[in-house]
Amino acid sequence: MIMKKAQVSRRSQIERTAETQSVLIQAAVRLLATAGYGKTTTQSIAKEAGVTTGALHHHFPTKDDLMLAVLDQSAITVEAKLEAENAMPFTGKASIRDVVDHLWQIYGQPDYWAVWEIIIGTRVDAGVHQRVLEHRAQSMANVMLPWLKRVDSLTGSVTRSDAAEIFEFMLITIRGLSLERFMDKDPAYFERHLSMLADFVSFRLQSLEQQLAHQETKL
Amino acid sequence: MIMKKAQVSRRSQIERTAETQSVLIQAAVRLLATAGYGKTTTQSIAKEAGVTTGALHHHFPTKDDLMLAVLDQSAITVEAKLEAENAMPFTGKASIRDVVDHLWQIYGQPDYWAVWEIIIGTRVDAGVHQRVLEHRAQSMANVMLPWLKRVDSLTGSVTRSDAAEIFEFMLITIRGLSLERFMDKDPAYFERHLSMLADFVSFRLQSLEQQLAHQETKL
DNA sequence: TTACATACATATCAATCGGTATGTAAATAG
DNA sequence: CTATTTACATACCGATTGATATGTATGTAA
Numbered sequence: 001m002i003m004k005k006a007q008v009s010r011r012s013q014i015e016r017t018a019e020t021q022s023v024l025i026q027a028a029v030r031l032l033a034t035a036g037y038g039k040t041t042t043q044s045i046a047k048e049a050g051v052t053t054g055a056l057h058h059h060f061p062t063k064d065d066l067m068l069a070v071l072d073q074s075a076i077t078v079e080a081k082l083e084a085e086n087a088m089p090f091t092g093k094a095s096i097r098d099v100v101d102h103l104w105q106i107y108g109q110p111d112y113w114a115v116w117e118i119i120i121g122t123r124v125d126a127g128v129h130q131r132v133l134e135h136r137a138q139s140m141a142n143v144m145l146p147w148l149k150r151v152d153s154l155t156g157s158v159t160r161s162d163a164a165e166i167f168e169f170m171l172i173t174i175r176g177l178s179l180e181r182f183m184d185k186d187p188a189y190f191e192r193h194l195s196m197l198a199d200f201v202s203f204r205l206q207s208l209e210q211q212l213a214h215q216e217t218k219l
Numbered sequence: 220m221i222m223k224k225a226q227v228s229r230r231s232q233i234e235r236t237a238e239t240q241s242v243l244i245q246a247a248v249r250l251l252a253t254a255g256y257g258k259t260t261t262q263s264i265a266k267e268a269g270v271t272t273g274a275l276h277h278h279f280p281t282k283d284d285l286m287l288a289v290l291d292q293s294a295i296t297v298e299a300k301l302e303a304e305n306a307m308p309f310t311g312k313a314s315i316r317d318v319v320d321h322l323w324q325i326y327g328q329p330d331y332w333a334v335w336e337i338i339i340g341t342r343v344d345a346g347v348h349q350r351v352l353e354h355r356a357q358s359m360a361n362v363m364l365p366w367l368k369r370v371d372s373l374t375g376s377v378t379r380s381d382a383a384e385i386f387e388f389m390l391i392t393i394r395g396l397s398l399e400r401f402m403d404k405d406p407a408y409f410e411r412h413l414s415m416l417a418d419f420v421s422f423r424l425q426s427l428e429q430q431l432a433h434q435e436t437k438l
Numbered sequence: 439t440t441a442c443a444t445a446c447a448t449a450t451c452a453a454t455c456g457g458t459a460t461g462t463a464a465a466t467a468g
Numbered sequence: 469c470t471a472t473t474t475a476c477a478t479a480c481c482g483a484t485t486g487a488t489a490t491g492t493a494t495g496t497a498a
Contacts, residue, residue, distance in 0.1 A: 013465055013474060020475080035343050038257020042456060053457085055476045063456065119401055124254050133402060168408075169392075169415050176395030179335070182342055183352060189387075196388050200419045232444060232495055239445080261486060272487085274446045282486065 021059050023049045025073050032114035037121025064128045067118050075139045097198040107174050158208045173197050240278050242268045244292050251333035256340025283347045286337050293334050294358045316417040326393050376431040392416050
């Protein structure tokens, strides 16, 4: 016990800062996801993190600063999950379902809803909302790039704008599904609709390919 | 001017009640849709409605009561829009796009977001949230019924559970699309994805029919 | 016209919001 | 070991929250 106390008290300043900030961000994410933006107060965040509001405001002068830090952390987490996926192979129709599952694993995660709470919750505050949107646009581009590369290597004929459109559609549906988590739906419900989404994407890619092949034979 | 004053002051009690409650509900919807649940306070609602908080609490003892009244009103509005659509014919693939457009006209309306603000905003309060969910389940059943009848009369072979699943998928995508309104997307973005959704539904219905036709020839 | 109910306003409540001022403990530079 | 900075706690601020208490205006039934 004493040793542990001594150990804790011997953290460097940068370690202390990193840990406290991390704890605060995680607490904020948890509260945003479960209670929503409106009920995620600086006091509840501090309590959840096990620090005081003084500590919170020391690291994040305003609540908005903390919210933006949550977005930063979320972007990092998403990127890490994506890189794990990028290491895997991508071989045709069967793996479309894997892509859908993976997107759901990222954006269907309860914690990810924190990001939407911030987007929606800050929409009245023009200043913050603008920064949030910029943040998001950057993140979105990073996420889509690997998909575009994969579709290129897979079909070689589907245009980038078509592939981008399909990717957008996947994210839209997955976002809609994530809203359903606020209702009392069973897991099979989500499974069914992820499956339908994967079917559709496969169908869409296939028909785009055939269309282009047909045009080429004509020329 | 005097006549008008006299006219207004000569409303019956039931008229006064109906008008004031309506004004309050409309104000709440407007604020929920634009500012969100957290920033929709009883005082801002009263101010927006042009009455005092005393009047608000006279008609709706608690904020929750007013929120449930918003859901009631929303259900009525949706039902009215549906009946207008039900009067129109339903003739095959082309009109699938009409159905999608109509659903978007209902659920993509900025004001409808008020309903989601309530669903999401009250999710911590178990008591209210339960009533909200029950309210919603009832409303959903009403919305889906005409679709099921139409698919029946159109194909005659697609099962009800398949048709219901497709309808759910449409709503999921439309909900996801409605989230995009908080980003700065151009109208063409929405048009593209509504079009894709319609394509998919047509494809799905068609392939389900062929599947069933194939099974019948086998027997 | 009287008696009463209903509709609504004013004033105010305790609780809580985001944020600040100030004091103390812990780490680090000299 | 000392001086200084950094991390964090305690205490508190004005503003605002949902809600209530009480008074007044308006409609209605006898």
